[in-house]
Amino acid sequence: MKIGVLASQGAFAEHISILEQLDVEAVPVRLPEELRGVDGLVIPGGETTTISRLMSAYNLVNEISSRAKEGMPMFGTCTGMILMAREVAGNGVELLGLMNMIVKRNAFGRQRESFEVELSIPVLGKEPFPGVFIRAPIIEHFDGGVEILARLDDSTCVAARQKNLLAVAFHPELTTDLRFHHYFLDIMTGNC
Amino acid sequence: METGTWKVKAGLAQMLKGGVIMDVVTPEHAKIAEESGACAVMALERVPADIRADGGVARMADPTVIEAIMKTVSIPVMAKCRIGHFVEARALEALGVDYIDESEVLTPADESHHVWKHDFKVPFVCGCRDLGEALRRVGEGAAMIRTKGEAGTGNIVEAVRHIRAVMDNIRKLMNTPEEELMTQAKELGAPFELVVEVHKIGKLPVVNFAAGGVATPADAALMMQLGAEGVFVGSGIFKSSNPEVRARAIVKATTNYQDPAIIAEVSKNLGDAMTGLDIKQIPSEELMAQRGW
Numbered sequence: 001m002k003i004g005v006l007a008s009q010g011a012f013a014e015h016i017s018i019l020e021q022l023d024v025e026a027v028p029v030r031l032p033e034e035l036r037g038v039d040g041l042v043i044p045g046g047e048t049t050t051i052s053r054l055m056s057a058y059n060l061v062n063e064i065s066s067r068a069k070e071g072m073p074m075f076g077t078c079t080g081m082i083l084m085a086r087e088v089a090g091n092g093v094e095l096l097g098l099m100n101m102i103v104k105r106n107a108f109g110r111q112r113e114s115f116e117v118e119l120s121i122p123v124l125g126k127e128p129f130p131g132v133f134i135r136a137p138i139i140e141h142f143d144g145g146v147e148i149l150a151r152l153d154d155s156t157c158v159a160a161r162q163k164n165l166l167a168v169a170f171h172p173e174l175t176t177d178l179r180f181h182h183y184f185l186d187i188m189t190g191n192c
Numbered sequence: 193m194e195t196g197t198w199k200v201k202a203g204l205a206q207m208l209k210g211g212v213i214m215d216v217v218t219p220e221h222a223k224i225a226e227e228s229g230a231c232a233v234m235a236l237e238r239v240p241a242d243i244r245a246d247g248g249v250a251r252m253a254d255p256t257v258i259e260a261i262m263k264t265v266s267i268p269v270m271a272k273c274r275i276g277h278f279v280e281a282r283a284l285e286a287l288g289v290d291y292i293d294e295s296e297v298l299t300p301a302d303e304s305h306h307v308w309k310h311d312f313k314v315p316f317v318c319g320c321r322d323l324g325e326a327l328r329r330v331g332e333g334a335a336m337i338r339t340k341g342e343a344g345t346g347n348i349v350e351a352v353r354h355i356r357a358v359m360d361n362i363r364k365l366m367n368t369p370e371e372e373l374m375t376q377a378k379e380l381g382a383p384f385e386l387v388v389e390v391h392k393i394g395k396l397p398v399v400n401f402a403a404g405g406v407a408t409p410a411d412a413a414l415m416m417q418l419g420a421e422g423v424f425v426g427s428g429i430f431k432s433s434n435p436e437v438r439a440r441a442i443v444k445a446t447t448n449y450q451d452p453a454i455i456a457e458v459s460k461n462l463g464d465a466m467t468g469l470d471i472k473q474i475p476s477e478e479l480m481a482q483r484g485w
Contacts (some may be wrong), residue, residue, distance in 0.1 A: 008447050009210040009231055030447060045207045047231040047267055054229060054447055078207070105266060111290035112313045113262050114200040117193045134203045135268065135290070 004038035008054035010046015010145035014173035043080030198314030205336035205399035228439035240344030241427035276302025309333030323361030324380035339377035342402020347469035409445030416449035433463035
């Protein structure tokens with residue numbers, strides 16, 4: 001099993017390091033040909049506009065979308081979640097448009113409003129998960145097929161799954177808790 | 193729910209990695225930078241080349257300029273305060289900028305002390321010329337480091353000197369036996385605990401970008417190959433003849449820094465780069481990199 005990590009920009013090295021800790025081969029993906037040998041794809045946190053522009057420039061948008069529609073598992077964190085959404089409220093970046101949800105960027109405000117909070121995520125077990133929210137988005141609206149995996153105390157949706165697609169508004173790659181990546185591997189192997 | 197933690201401050205810099213942070217002086221510049229793929233912008237009144245040309249005291253930008261730029265783009269907006277000027281820093285924090293650059297490009301307010309950065313909710317980036325300087329700034333609370341280079345020159349030579357110095361210091365520390373680490377801390381003038389951390393993890397404890405002299409896509413890729421995790425481009429974009437094309441090219445070269453064919457391709461037809469300065473022609477008291485310690 002080989003997992004690609006989109007490496008146009010952002011915290012891709014952190015994802016690769018966590019996947020390697022879980023004994024999975026992880027490779028950076030910057031160009032379409034690098035996508036061909038991978039069984040799954042992670043889109044890391046980074047700057048949404050930057051990553052979207054670079055994906056368009058190197059023809060990755062169509063390649064990734066068609067692979068995902070054929071069933072390739074994908075895991076997006078923060079920027080990854082934005083790019084995987086069908087629609088982003090009030091902003092014109094090019095999206096992959098894979099998940100049936102509308103996402104709002106920078107939903108909590110600017111950097112001084114970035115925060116850490118413990119999240120209850122039933123699919124990961126009882127132990128709370130460390131949520132690191134950096135200029136984070138939220139899921140404003142979702143439709144059929146999207147299952148919400150985590151909410152904040154005020155019931156704001158911050159993690160979701162739609163079949164082979166997993167998206168979270170925060171950054172598991174900045175923590176030492178490997179459970180979300182493990183959960184993604186379970187999706188890849190059909191264990192959940 | 194806790195804001196302003198070390199994790200979210202250092203974490204934002206991790207999100208900027210592999211990207212290009214561009215100096216902008218107007219909302220129009222900021223829009224061009226964002227459209228070209230900048231991962232953040234630095235809001236300024238004047239780019240370093242103009243600060244150098246104008247002389248006099250360079251201070252924090254007018255908040256009107258900074259706010260106009262913040263309203264225009266969705267990417268993070270950084271702004272500069274003078275070294276040691278904690279009141280300018282508090283003002284920038286109150287404006288809600290996403291990162292504060294305590295910068296040698298502005299005229300220092302304090303020649304002995306930098307800002308105590310741990311007390312701020314907003315993260316700081318600071319310049320360095322070697323590992324000791326980098327770790328002193330991290331010790332004061334900088335959540336991101338950039339090598340200084342020599343801003344406003346369009347000449348990469350000082351940036352190369354500084355990133356090589358940092359990486360060379362790190363490689364040496366990795367091979368230093370534990371009983372010699374205290375002596376290393378003394379010689380570097382760096383906090384002992386941070387010296388031990390670098391020895392263990394083989395890199396700086398925070399993200400490190402390169403700055404000061406990047407003018408071409410190849411310059412940016414050179415910095416990345418030498419170990420920088422991203423680049424700041426100051427005067428290099430908006431002092432060139434075709435900023436939009438050059439900005440896009442530098443972004444692509446930074447992502448694909450290991451691919452010579454892509455660097456060759458994006459370097460075509462960029463128009464004129466900014467006019468460069470020979471560092472040896474600059475009087476030593478006008479060098480910006482030596483500001484701060």
